Amino acid sequence: MSQPAARSAAVTDVSQPPSLARGRVIRPQGLRPATRGVIGIVGFFAVWQLAGSLGLINEFLLPPPSALARAYYEAISSGELFENIAASMMRVTIGFLLAAFCGVTLGIVLGWSTTIADFFKPIIEGLRPIPAIAWTPIAILWFGIGNGPGYFLVFIGAIFPIFVNTFAAVRNIDRNQINAALCLGANTKLLVFDVLIPASLPVIFPGLRIGLGIGWMCVVAAELIAAQSGLGYAIQQSRVLMQTPNVLVGMITIGVIGFVMNVAMGQIERRLMKWK
């Protein structure tokens, strides 16, 4: 009689730990990470505003958020902000697409053929450490002031991470998948587009994402020196005119757009790789 009772007690004991464990999961105040992020940002601006209002910081060197809001309102209502955003976005898009096409192509070809890679590797490895900014003077000589240096610097900044990731992805591809495709009769086109690229995409995509981020930094750098429009040009002009709030408006906009682009790339990545 006592034995079944003991057994049933043991069964309940076994079912106990998981529910206990669930109770132990740390979830402070039940806040979602996004909510905490918003609180962080609001808190940051509040402290900044407070420090400004109390006269703790020089208003010319670091205007408080209220001054930025005014500058933002003016930049938006005059349409100037959107013109500059459009100019920068256009440059980064064209430069990035060129870099994506060339970087992925180069990565696939060199990843596939060790012989061709041997020819190109030293050149690529020699060019790679040169920061995109260091290309600015020669870009101005080649393309003059305007869109040209922007496209070029974005291209230079973005192509290397894209190439490196594609190259690594193709080099590390599962040999059996290639063999499977070959024995099923795949020709080069099918092998590249239906096997090689999709198989490499989980590694190529982070490269594209990093490339776009760097490209976005490069376009601003190019516009600081070599353009007559764009967010980089706008902050440089505002500096010359001593309009500190406008400098910060431009900087914040650059940050926000960079953030949004990264999130968008993450969304595209998730959608493209739903098989993961």
Place this chain on the structure above:
Amino acid sequence: MKPAQNAPCDPQIVIDHLTKEFAVRGDGKMLRALDSIALTIRRGEFVVLLGPSGCGKSTLLSIIAGFQHPTAGEVLHDGKPISRPDHHRTVVFQDYALFPWMTVLDNVAFGLKAQGISLKQRVEVAQHFIALVKLSGFEQRYPHEISGGMKQRAAIARALAPNPDVLLMDEPFGALDAQTRVLLQEEVARVAFETQKTVLFVTHSIEEAVFLGDRIVVMSARPGRVQRIYDVPLQKPRLPETRRLPEFVQLSEDLWESLKPEWQLQ
């Protein structure tokens, strides 16, 4: 007149004094993986390569597929030397090698797409083979959504879809649990019997070899050689009951007795 035992009537794959050597990393020595292999596989025959690991059986299959080249000798497929992989000899891999970004249907239809067959016809043919391996209803699943046994079924359907002359199976059930393995052996026996395909099957399981093979090629290791070829005296189709027949038990025991010394050396 009955043909003499082991005499090839209608040879499909002829392996002629094939030797394969690999360069050993570091020193300049060559390691001989396969030593003067001679073997003829007849049309419609189910041949099993059986041996301990390191006997080169997978290397031999890989050369027949066209993935690797022999150091000496050659392999003929219907009289023509094999130089590269093509859809007349498709492979089922131990790790499935399904394309994870494609659904089961697209995986199975891949070889048909390679032949330039229209989408409508591809789907039709692929669905036929998916039904053959009993995967109907899972066409739209991705490989990560199905079990190991189902993945291997999908891989078998994918290999059969382009209508190959020869199906090459490289330890296809090595990664599966014992029960799934038994079930899939029965499926492969049925599918091979129904489709009348020539099959070359690599394994290190004696039971698997006896259950599936018409002939069992026993290989010895370092260097890989053909030790002996056994005819399997069992009727086709092979059914679950086959495993209980005295001939099945007897041959399994004989094989184990002859292979034991090799295995103990490992």
